[in-house]
Amino acid sequence: MSALARAPLFDSVAIVGVGLIGSSLARVIKRERLARRIIGCDASAAVRRKLKTLGLTDTATGDAGASAKGADLVVVCTPISTYAALGRAIGPKLKPGAILSDVGSVKQVAIQTLGAHLAKRAHFVPGHPVAGTENSGPEAGFADLFAGRWCILTPAKGTSPRAIGRVAELWRRAGMRVETMDAAHHDRVLAITSHVPHLIAYTIVNTANDLEAHLKAEVIKFAAGGFRDFTRVAASDPVMWRDVFLHNREAVLEMMGRLYEDIALLQKAIRAGEGKTLEDVFARARRLRRSIVAAKQD
Amino acid sequence: MSALARAPLFDSVAIVGVGLIGSSLARVIKRERLARRIIGCDASAAVRRKLKTLGLTDTATGDAGASAKGADLVVVCTPISTYAALGRAIGPKLKPGAILSDVGSVKQVAIQTLGAHLAKRAHFVPGHPVAGTENSGPEAGFADLFAGRWCILTPAKGTSPRAIGRVAELWRRAGMRVETMDAAHHDRVLAITSHVPHLIAYTIVNTANDLEAHLKAEVIKFAAGGFRDFTRVAASDPVMWRDVFLHNREAVLEMMGRLYEDIALLQKAIRAGEGKTLEDVFARARRLRRSIVAAKQD
Numbered sequence: 001m002s003a004l005a006r007a008p009l010f011d012s013v014a015i016v017g018v019g020l021i022g023s024s025l026a027r028v029i030k031r032e033r034l035a036r037r038i039i040g041c042d043a044s045a046a047v048r049r050k051l052k053t054l055g056l057t058d059t060a061t062g063d064a065g066a067s068a069k070g071a072d073l074v075v076v077c078t079p080i081s082t083y084a085a086l087g088r089a090i091g092p093k094l095k096p097g098a099i100l101s102d103v104g105s106v107k108q109v110a111i112q113t114l115g116a117h118l119a120k121r122a123h124f125v126p127g128h129p130v131a132g133t134e135n136s137g138p139e140a141g142f143a144d145l146f147a148g149r150w151c152i153l154t155p156a157k158g159t160s161p162r163a164i165g166r167v168a169e170l171w172r173r174a175g176m177r178v179e180t181m182d183a184a185h186h187d188r189v190l191a192i193t194s195h196v197p198h199l200i201a202y203t204i205v206n207t208a209n210d211l212e213a214h215l216k217a218e219v220i221k222f223a224a225g226g227f228r229d230f231t232r233v234a235a236s237d238p239v240m241w242r243d244v245f246l247h248n249r250e251a252v253l254e255m256m257g258r259l260y261e262d263i264a265l266l267q268k269a270i271r272a273g274e275g276k277t278l279e280d281v282f283a284r285a286r287r288l289r290r291s292i293v294a295a296k297q298d
Numbered sequence: 299m300s301a302l303a304r305a306p307l308f309d310s311v312a313i314v315g316v317g318l319i320g321s322s323l324a325r326v327i328k329r330e331r332l333a334r335r336i337i338g339c340d341a342s343a344a345v346r347r348k349l350k351t352l353g354l355t356d357t358a359t360g361d362a363g364a365s366a367k368g369a370d371l372v373v374v375c376t377p378i379s380t381y382a383a384l385g386r387a388i389g390p391k392l393k394p395g396a397i398l399s400d401v402g403s404v405k406q407v408a409i410q411t412l413g414a415h416l417a418k419r420a421h422f423v424p425g426h427p428v429a430g431t432e433n434s435g436p437e438a439g440f441a442d443l444f445a446g447r448w449c450i451l452t453p454a455k456g457t458s459p460r461a462i463g464r465v466a467e468l469w470r471r472a473g474m475r476v477e478t479m480d481a482a483h484h485d486r487v488l489a490i491t492s493h494v495p496h497l498i499a500y501t502i503v504n505t506a507n508d509l510e511a512h513l514k515a516e517v518i519k520f521a522a523g524g525f526r527d528f529t530r531v532a533a534s535d536p537v538m539w540r541d542v543f544l545h546n547r548e549a550v551l552e553m554m555g556r557l558y559e560d561i562a563l564l565q566k567a568i569r570a571g572e573g574k575t576l577e578d579v580f581a582r583a584r585r586l587r588r589s590i591v592a593a594k595q596d
Binding site: 081134150179181185188189192193194196197199200201202203204205206207208209210211215218219220221222227228230231232234235236238239241242243245246249252253255256258259262263266267270271273275278279281282283284285286288289290291292 | 500
């Protein structure tokens with residue numbers, strides 16, 4: 001790669017909300033030298049102290065508006081319920097040509113809130129790096145979190161192609177494959193691949209939790225394959241997920257409706273002892289699983 | 299450990315059904331020298347050829363009755379739908395003092411079928427090593443599969459304590475923690491920790507599969523955290539799982555009913571925009587997850 005390609009993409013990047021995703025972004029920006037300067041912004045004083053201890057950002061502030069001032073790129077990595085206020089605080093402070101982006105799991109709401117107060121000539125490029133773990137906080141992040149995963153950008157029509165290209169290049173240098181998509185379409189795809197699975201995982205863990213005390217103790221003790229996977233997902237950040245469900249309500253409820261119909265069929269097959277139906281359904285699921293493995297998203 | 303403790307536990311062990319679990323058991327028996335001789339039995343000629351290639355068993359046969367003849371221990375590792383016929387084939391061939399055991403995920407049916415035709419003075423000790431992966435077949439097995447996991451034994455009242463102790467010791471030497479439990483109780487605990495999660499995983503994968511073609515392609519492409527965990531579980535053996543649901547029908551349907559009630563509450567909270575309810579439910583699930591991690595079943 002030429003020296004030019006290796007030059008920093010941005011002079012200064014502000015990361016607003018330095019948790020799992022924000023701190024992983026900070027780490028990969030440092031490692032790949034994607035910016036000359038990283039401004040960390042977090043509402044929590046404890047997190048700001050950790051940023052210093054861990055040396056993740058060059059400065060740390062609790063004021064989102066101040067962090068945005070003078071930055072070439074501001075990436076919001078906070079739960080979606082903060083977007084409206086952050087949009088009002090950050091939007092007007094952006095310098096001409098600056099880019100505002102985010103990493104949230106629901107994109108229509110990002111456009112309606114975070115992107116609604118942009119300064120003149122600033123650009124909004126909403127993004128969703130589809131990567132994560134069940135852990136939270138700046139210590140949980142790591143530079144390789146994004147490697148080999150997809151990043152979906154959902155810019156509105158008419159957004160500067162140059163601004164989109166710069167954000168795409170940031171995620172590419174973080175190791176991601178980048179695709180652009182309509183925000184509404186994104187929200188439906190993610191409802192079934194991510195939001196509904198998380199909802200079920202949370203529910204099933206609580207259903208187990210509500211069993212008679214003697215059964216519950218054993219549920220924990222003998223937690224088997226399937227359940228462990230479920231509980232791992234259910235360890236994710238409650239506030240982040242609350243916001244996802246509140247702000248992708250329609251797509252999630254639609255996909256839940258479809259899921260109910262399919263579960264009802266299986267339940268009926270179990271009740272009626274229809275082995276052939278069960279085996280066929282399970283075999284179909286196994287084939288889709290193999291498609292996913294073939295698509296290298298394992 | 300004394301030389302005595304390290305002596306083989308059994309002279310000859312027959313493993314009936316040499317797939318993921320059966321072949322892992324064969325491997326750990328060889329590695330730990332738990333038996334002088336392993337007789338492999340599988341209905342599939344292809345599997346029997348693999349047993350020779352892999353050197354997993356000392357002999358290989360397709361005749362379950364013949365494999366049981368003269369064995370000190372017979373461990374059935376096949377799908378539950380085979381149990382009735384295997385019980386009739388194996389039971390009468392057991393020599394006095396021999397032990398018949400299994401590794402199935404539903405225990406009441408094991409007692410009613412596999413254990414129903416025992417030769418005089420032979421012992422039936424049903425077992426369930428709670429371990430596995432989503433892969434199938436003799437190549438998928440490995441000796442460490444059982445390490446650190448629980449094995450649940452569900453012998454009927456009046457079963458010889460010595461026979462129970464020998465089976466328990468086998469699994470302990472394979473690295474497991476062993477517990478005995480009533481068969482009906484086992485079936486309820488496993489319904490919620492394992493069977494229902496698998497049912498949901500299979501369903502959600504198929505719901506995604508049935509989406510409009512353009513959405514489906516993207517579901518595969520962007521398969522995110524939660525969905526990948528679901529699809530991994532859904533890759534498990536369709537026949538094995540068909541049999542689990544057919545033979546643990548009542549407990550599975552009861553737990554599904556409980557789960558429905560809990561999902562309905564969350565769905566209503568999403569529809570009504572009740573963020574507090576969602577956050578509380580998610581935080582509770584996270585706490586149960588932490589209990590499981592503390593119980594070292596992660």
